[in-house]
Amino acid sequence: MRTERHRLTIFILLFAAFFAALVLFFAPVRPAEAATDPDETLGSGGETGGSSGETGGEEPAPAQNVATVTSGGSTTGYADFSSALAAWTEGATLTLLKDVTASTVTVSVSCTLDLNGFTLDGRSGRTLRVTGGPLVVTDGSASGGGELTGGGVRVERGGSLRLENGYITHNTSEDGAGVLVSDGGSLVMTGGGIIDNLSGGNGGGVCLYPGSSFRMTGGRIADNACSGNGGGVYAGGEVTLSGGASVSGNEGADGTENLYLAPGASIRADGLTGRVGVSMSQSGPFATGSASGFFSDSSAFEVVVSGSEYSLSLTPLASVKAVYSAVGNIYPTTELEALREGLAVTGVNQNGTEYPASRISFELSLPEGEERLAVGRAEVLVLAKGEGGETASASFYVDVIAPSLTSVEAVFEQTATVYFDSSLDVLVPDLTVTGLFNDGVSRPLGRTAAETQTLSGEDYITAFYTLSGDLASHVDGAVTVSVQAGGSSANIVVNISRHVVDTADIPVTDAVAVERAGAWGVSPEAFTPSLPAGVLSEAALSDGGTVGNLSAGIYTVQITFYVTDEKNYELIGGPRTATLTVYYASLTATNEDGTIFYTVEREGGIPLSWELVIEDVTEETTAPKLGGSMESRQIFSFSLRDGGRIVTELDTPLTVRIRIDGFFSNKNVTLFRLAEDGGHIAVQSTREGDYLVFSITSVQTQYAVAYDAGFGVYLALTIVFGVLCVGGAVLLFWYFKHKKKLDMTLPKNEQ
Numbered sequence: 001m002r003t004e005r006h007r008l009t010i011f012i013l014l015f016a017a018f019f020a021a022l023v024l025f026f027a028p029v030r031p032a033e034a035a036t037d038p039d040e041t042l043g044s045g046g047e048t049g050g051s052s053g054e055t056g057g058e059e060p061a062p063a064q065n066v067a068t069v070t071s072g073g074s075t076t077g078y079a080d081f082s083s084a085l086a087a088w089t090e091g092a093t094l095t096l097l098k099d100v101t102a103s104t105v106t107v108s109v110s111c112t113l114d115l116n117g118f119t120l121d122g123r124s125g126r127t128l129r130v131t132g133g134p135l136v137v138t139d140g141s142a143s144g145g146g147e148l149t150g151g152g153v154r155v156e157r158g159g160s161l162r163l164e165n166g167y168i169t170h171n172t173s174e175d176g177a178g179v180l181v182s183d184g185g186s187l188v189m190t191g192g193g194i195i196d197n198l199s200g201g202n203g204g205g206v207c208l209y210p211g212s213s214f215r216m217t218g219g220r221i222a223d224n225a226c227s228g229n230g231g232g233v234y235a236g237g238e239v240t241l242s243g244g245a246s247v248s249g250n251e252g253a254d255g256t257e258n259l260y261l262a263p264g265a266s267i268r269a270d271g272l273t274g275r276v277g278v279s280m281s282q283s284g285p286f287a288t289g290s291a292s293g294f295f296s297d298s299s300a301f302e303v304v305v306s307g308s309e310y311s312l313s314l315t316p317l318a319s320v321k322a323v324y325s326a327v328g329n330i331y332p333t334t335e336l337e338a339l340r341e342g343l344a345v346t347g348v349n350q351n352g353t354e355y356p357a358s359r360i361s362f363e364l365s366l367p368e369g370e371e372r373l374a375v376g377r378a379e380v381l382v383l384a385k386g387e388g389g390e391t392a393s394a395s396f397y398v399d400v401i402a403p404s405l406t407s408v409e410a411v412f413e414q415t416a417t418v419y420f421d422s423s424l425d426v427l428v429p430d431l432t433v434t435g436l437f438n439d440g441v442s443r444p445l446g447r448t449a450a451e452t453q454t455l456s457g458e459d460y461i462t463a464f465y466t467l468s469g470d471l472a473s474h475v476d477g478a479v480t481v482s483v484q485a486g487g488s489s490a491n492i493v494v495n496i497s498r499h500v501v502d503t504a505d506i507p508v509t510d511a512v513a514v515e516r517a518g519a520w521g522v523s524p525e526a527f528t529p530s531l532p533a534g535v536l537s538e539a540a541l542s543d544g545g546t547v548g549n550l551s552a553g554i555y556t557v558q559i560t561f562y563v564t565d566e567k568n569y570e571l572i573g574g575p576r577t578a579t580l581t582v583y584y585a586s587l588t589a590t591n592e593d594g595t596i597f598y599t600v601e602r603e604g605g606i607p608l609s610w611e612l613v614i615e616d617v618t619e620e621t622t623a624p625k626l627g628g629s630m631e632s633r634q635i636f637s638f639s640l641r642d643g644g645r646i647v648t649e650l651d652t653p654l655t656v657r658i659r660i661d662g663f664f665s666n667k668n669v670t671l672f673r674l675a676e677d678g679g680h681i682a683v684q685s686t687r688e689g690d691y692l693v694f695s696i697t698s699v700q701t702q703y704a705v706a707y708d709a710g711f712g713v714y715l716a717l718t719i720v721f722g723v724l725c726v727g728g729a730v731l732l733f734w735y736f737k738h739k740k741k742l743d744m745t746l747p748k749n750e751q
Contacts (some may be wrong), residue, residue: 108132115146122150130159139166157184176207183211199226203234212237216245230260242270299353315349317386331439402460403437410483412492503573510579592635667707
């Protein structure tokens with residue numbers, strides 16, 4: 001138990017030690033000496049002015065002066081820049097002793113700023129704001145490398161800036177990144193430099209607003225740039241140049257632009273020996289006086305001197321080049337002027353340098369003989385004209401495509417009668433289909449590409465329309481048909497008419513031959529073999545009798561018509577009549593073994609009687625007696641056929657004539673019908689010379705021709721009876737004569 005407590009105590013102590021270590025690790029450490037923010041930021045080498053205190057128990061070092069102010073022959077040093085500015089009054093000179101970063105410094109009195117080889121950097125807005133003056137900026141150091149940086153200098157109305165030495169550099173702003181001179185302000189530059197400034201507007205180095213003035217007798221304005229005009233100087237005010245003043249190496253939005261003269265501005269040259277590049281919006285005079293260093297910023301221009309007047313003149317245009325970058329689809333209907341948007345025309349002067357595109361005017365045309373752009377690769381001609389009237393030509397190529405269909409419109413004016421079973425082609429003569437294409441032109445469409453090209457007169461249009469729909473699906477006499485072309489469609493409404501069928505126009509024929517199958521019915525197709533679609537017929541006997549089991553004869557049949565679909569058919573007219581002729585086709589006689597004796601074929605007429613002559617009945621047979629003295633001499637049967645079908649029962653008796661010849665010619669002949677039970681039934685017949693005539697109502701029944709044997713039969717029977725009697729007497733006599741011998745030979749038990 002004690003051991004367990006001991007272990008628990010050790011665990012609690014270890015956990016507490018671990019927790020304390022964590023607290024100490026994450027607790028903030030208070031520095032030995034708190035830092036204080038300086039009132040003025042003095043640049044990379046700046047120190048805090050006017051600060052005192054103890055550090056580690058040591059005495060603080062004496063503060064270093066930032067600037068001195070010299071006024072009235074005495075110079076005072078200041079440890080902070082704000083104190084120096086406060087002492088910088090009328091006629092005083094402020095000299096920097098180190099680099100200083102400060103907010104905008106406003107100067108409203110005549111005074112001097114000596115950069116002394118150091119940098120004054122504006123940390124927000126303009127570095128200097130001059131509202132009075134003049135403010136003289138100079139650099140009394142041996143190196144002369146002092147700089148004004150940050151936001152440049154703004155000279156306002158009534159203000160004046162004179163740059164004698166030092167540099168205004170590395171400034172960024174809108175108009176006039178180095179120096180902006182407002183209306184009523186002035187700038188004088190006798191030395192130093194305005195270098196490497198960047199403007200988001202006009203005047204990378206200097207921007208002179210109208211009403212301002214700028215006099216430059218020395219110094220250099222170089223390596224400045226802007227997004228507008230006048231990379232070095234934008235001269236909207238009055239400019240005077242003399243001595244070794246230099247303005248070169250500056251860039252504007254369109255290329256080299258050193259001193260850009262705004263419209264209406266000019267330069268007064270007073271013995272200018274330095275190099276000054278000049279740009280203007282158009283050629284013409286730009287300066288008066290005397291100068292030797294003017295040059296054109298653009299190689300397209302040259303400086304022309306006439307007495308004391310200096311002008312920029314364009315070198316004549318020698319050639320042009322046209323480059324087209326498609327900004328949209330080009331169709332055969334595209335106007336040539338629409339191509340200007342994607343066309344870049346550049347010119348070359350006679351001296352081989354670039355001719356400004358803004359000075360070139362040009363016209364577009366197609367090669368001779370061509371009236372419009374053709375689908376495929378097409379050439380377009382450019383006739384360019386320079387500012388002096390000189391011309392040059394070039395050409396470029398465009399890819400022309402056929403316009404595609406965007407929508408379709410259909411107009412249907414129904415003039416023809418349309419039935420539910422009509423072809424959709426019947427709609428075409430009354431249908432007008434127009435397609436709108438993505439070149440903005442509406443064109444008529446046909447049912448084939450060739451038809452569309454014929455209708456539109458344009459061989460590059462391949463769109464055509466198709467019709468889809470089912471005229472039989474109409475409701476209340478109307479149906480919607482879809483007109484489709486490409487991916488577009490439109491609908492038209494078509495009125496559907498019913499077929500009017502006049503029974504008088506239906507061909508009805510007499511039936512002279514009827515296939516008699518089954519119940520011997522009469523089919524209406526026998527009278528109306530070809531009926532219009534949607535019409536059926538029924539046949540009935542005019543006397544009201546049934547059409548089944550007709551006997552041979554001539555009948556009047558009434559044909560009645562009716563339609564199967566009253567929505568699509570209308571029937572006018574009444575029933576029709578026709579004649580029906582019924583007859584049997586052939587009668588055939590066969591002998592007992594199936595051999596055909598004779599066949600009578602009937603091709604027409606009413607078969608009320610047949611004359612069937614059986615010529616070979618003279619052949620004797622050995623058939624048994626039929627009864628009495630009659631003997632069979634021939635057995636045969638009849639079969640009646642109608643169109644290949646066997647007829648078994650007759651509705652009307654048929655007359656059959658049999659020719660009696662040969663053995664039977666002088667015999668008393670009788671006709672019998674043989675029954676299925678082996679009996680025989682006499683058939684009433686008459687003898688007409690050599691013919692035996694009788695009537696039948698049943699076919700496929702066997703008949704027999706027999707004759708009367710007479711005296712010869714009785715004589716034969718008597719002889720036979722006599723022979724039998726004599727034979728019997730002789731047999732009895734022999735028996736009784738030999739009876740005793742027979743008895744003696746027999747065993748006793750048999751006696």
